[in-house]
Amino acid sequence: MNDPVLQAEGLVRSYGKTQALRGLSVTIASGEIVAVSGPSGCGKSTLLHCLAGIIVPDSGAVRYRGQPLGEMSEKQRSRLRRTSFGVLFQFGQLVAELPAVDNVGLPLLLGGYQKRIADSKSLEWLQRLGVAEVASALPSEMSGGQAQRVALARAMVTEPEVLFADEPTGALDSLAGEQVLEVLTSHARQRNMTVVLVTHDAKVAAYADREVLLRDGAQLAAEVPA
Numbered sequence: 001m002n003d004p005v006l007q008a009e010g011l012v013r014s015y016g017k018t019q020a021l022r023g024l025s026v027t028i029a030s031g032e033i034v035a036v037s038g039p040s041g042c043g044k045s046t047l048l049h050c051l052a053g054i055i056v057p058d059s060g061a062v063r064y065r066g067q068p069l070g071e072m073s074e075k076q077r078s079r080l081r082r083t084s085f086g087v088l089f090q091f092g093q094l095v096a097e098l099p100a101v102d103n104v105g106l107p108l109l110l111g112g113y114q115k116r117i118a119d120s121k122s123l124e125w126l127q128r129l130g131v132a133e134v135a136s137a138l139p140s141e142m143s144g145g146q147a148q149r150v151a152l153a154r155a156m157v158t159e160p161e162v163l164f165a166d167e168p169t170g171a172l173d174s175l176a177g178e179q180v181l182e183v184l185t186s187h188a189r190q191r192n193m194t195v196v197l198v199t200h201d202a203k204v205a206a207y208a209d210r211e212v213l214l215r216d217g218a219q220l221a222a223e224v225p226a
């Protein structure tokens with residue numbers, strides 16, 4: 001395996017009495033596209049959120065390039081999410097008051113880019129994902145599928161080292177879903193971007209290099225190539 005980018009060891013995470021992760025370990029190499037799959041409620045999103053440092057496991061550790069996330073301050077973790085990680089949540093989470101072009105450009109503005117450059121990179125990504133026509137639309141004026149593609153553009157625009165995507169094609173019909181996955185995976189392969197893709201759909205998992213199958217908060221079996 002190439003250099004590991006992310007190593008999770010013995011992750012346990014509960015919500016009240018529900019144990020979402022039960023001692024899960026997984027290693028993700030640089031440039032790998034990994035699908036995390038399994039039935040609803042098996043802990044996929046919880047694993048993604050632990051790997052991205054959005055939530056902290058009750059026990060176990062996640063290391064990013066050897067550095068335990070648990071030993072970073074919240075400020076350091078959020079800086080890491082802004083600079084090295086791109087996160088696409090299951091429900092896009094666009095800013096309701098901003099048109100698509102500004103939603104996508106937001107992480108660039110926060111990273112110190114000039115508005116003019118942020119706008120042009122944002123439009124480039126909207127075009128690549130086939131939603132340039134909604135550039136000036138507010139999220140409330142978009143279809144669910146358009147909003148999801150805009151949210152993906154926002155996660156990709158900073159060219160993150162690792163992209164975490166939770167059901168990135170959940171709101172898309174199958175043709176649009178294939179187009180988005182094609183753009184996402186070909187870009188990742190060109191740029192050696194690591195992708196962690198949560199999905200319950202075998203057709204989506206087939207775009208990955210490797211599949212991590214979960215059942216009830218644990219890995220089902222030896223990892224299988226997708």
Ligand SMILES: Nc1ncnc2c1ncn2[C@@H]1O[C@H](COP(=O)(O)OP(=O)(O)OP(=O)(O)O)[C@@H](O)[C@H]1O
Pocket residue numbers: 015016018019020038039040041042043044045046047200
């Ligand atoms: N914020 C929360 N509060 C309480 N229980 C939660 C919370 N988030 C997740 N859970 C529970 O933890 C378990 C794992 O949830 P998780 O969302 O990680 O699974 P998932 O595989 O991503 O599911 P889905 O495919 O339906 O999105 C489930 O039983 C879920 O009900």
